[in-house]
Amino acid sequence: MKSILCALVIASSAFSADSYFPPPDKKGGWRTLSGAEIEKTTGIDKQKLDEAFDYVQTTTQHGGLLVVRHGYLVYERYFGRGDREALPELASCGKAFTTVAVGIMLKDNASQIPNGLDEKIFTPRYLPEQYFPLDDPRKAQITLGQVLAMSAGIRGTSPMYVNGVRKPLENPAQDGPIATTDDVAMRQTLACAPGDCYSYATSSPHIAAMMVRKVAGMEMEDFMRKKLTTPLGFGTWGYAMYRPHLPSGIDANGRMLHTPGGGSIAVRSTDMLRFGYLMLHEGKWGKEQIVTSAFAQACGRMVKYNPHYNHSFNFNVNEEGQYADVPADAYWKAGAGGHAIYVVPSLDMVIYKMGGNEGQYDPALTRLPVKYTYDGSRANWQLPAGGVGDSTGKTLQMVVAALSK
Numbered sequence: 001m002k003s004i005l006c007a008l009v010i011a012s013s014a015f016s017a018d019s020y021f022p023p024p025d026k027k028g029g030w031r032t033l034s035g036a037e038i039e040k041t042t043g044i045d046k047q048k049l050d051e052a053f054d055y056v057q058t059t060t061q062h063g064g065l066l067v068v069r070h071g072y073l074v075y076e077r078y079f080g081r082g083d084r085e086a087l088p089e090l091a092s093c094g095k096a097f098t099t100v101a102v103g104i105m106l107k108d109n110a111s112q113i114p115n116g117l118d119e120k121i122f123t124p125r126y127l128p129e130q131y132f133p134l135d136d137p138r139k140a141q142i143t144l145g146q147v148l149a150m151s152a153g154i155r156g157t158s159p160m161y162v163n164g165v166r167k168p169l170e171n172p173a174q175d176g177p178i179a180t181t182d183d184v185a186m187r188q189t190l191a192c193a194p195g196d197c198y199s200y201a202t203s204s205p206h207i208a209a210m211m212v213r214k215v216a217g218m219e220m221e222d223f224m225r226k227k228l229t230t231p232l233g234f235g236t237w238g239y240a241m242y243r244p245h246l247p248s249g250i251d252a253n254g255r256m257l258h259t260p261g262g263g264s265i266a267v268r269s270t271d272m273l274r275f276g277y278l279m280l281h282e283g284k285w286g287k288e289q290i291v292t293s294a295f296a297q298a299c300g301r302m303v304k305y306n307p308h309y310n311h312s313f314n315f316n317v318n319e320e321g322q323y324a325d326v327p328a329d330a331y332w333k334a335g336a337g338g339h340a341i342y343v344v345p346s347l348d349m350v351i352y353k354m355g356g357n358e359g360q361y362d363p364a365l366t367r368l369p370v371k372y373t374y375d376g377s378r379a380n381w382q383l384p385a386g387g388v389g390d391s392t393g394k395t396l397q398m399v400v401a402a403l404s405k
Contacts (some may be wrong), residue, residue, distance in 0.1 A: 156201030384397020
């Protein structure tokens, strides 16, 4: 299989899509191929993608599978509430968007962050003044790179990792939307000294989002609209901000006070592909460099800030061969409910595994319009007994296996 993948890498260079960037969907969207053109131009066996799609249907109540190779949208199928116009809450996939927002901030506001990713950010210069003095003096040593890599020591979910060794985490932190409120994020205790462990902490990227807010002088969502989603041609998108059950961090209407940097973004499927395509092109969109190529490249590999686990800046990476028969440069971000966006640079490929349970498609979370009709076909769907295992990895393996050249 290794020799086959090497051949695929060589073949992919002959079909480079470096000069192609899709217009917004309302202006035509992604270019496509049909029939025999798919395999001839992209080397993809569509029947094998159908098999991957059939598998994806067994893993989540709603969703779909989309594949872009050489700049062509070669596969797009949905089931249940899955639809091009659907806006499900994508859970932790939102962390990857926070990462890119930070990358834009670093590029556009470099003078305010002279040490870049090595900047120690737990100061009133970068975070709200009401949280100082710090509740733990060790937090003063936390760098921006550690926050993005989740190696800052901020307490997250169990387990944690120390130099590749899995260890149980005592007293794991609250996760989910509550962890993306300022008070909870800033007051999370440390599971270890900064830099000494990896702990998957949803509060960690939210702290990065708080920094974007402070440096840019606007909510991260507004910053992203101006600097990211508008240049990329996104359609309707937003965040699942309406969380009336939260004990704090919401207004009188139950809306979160600030952009939740740890997740909850809601994005159309073909726009998720745009996001992945930006990363595939190392932060470039058309003639504009949205984030530096160095920052984009770092998202797809192990970084010095996290020697503990295969997690870069809110992406998982395959550099050490976590998934067999998948190129080492593949990286991805998954979210609860079965969502995952994948980037495979050596294969010139972006994949989106759309997922989601019934609650994640509730428009009350976003108050964004629903522009399609659901036929009720998955109303009685249930997860198979015993679960489905690692559907994130298996989906990636099946799509890669669909390449014949």
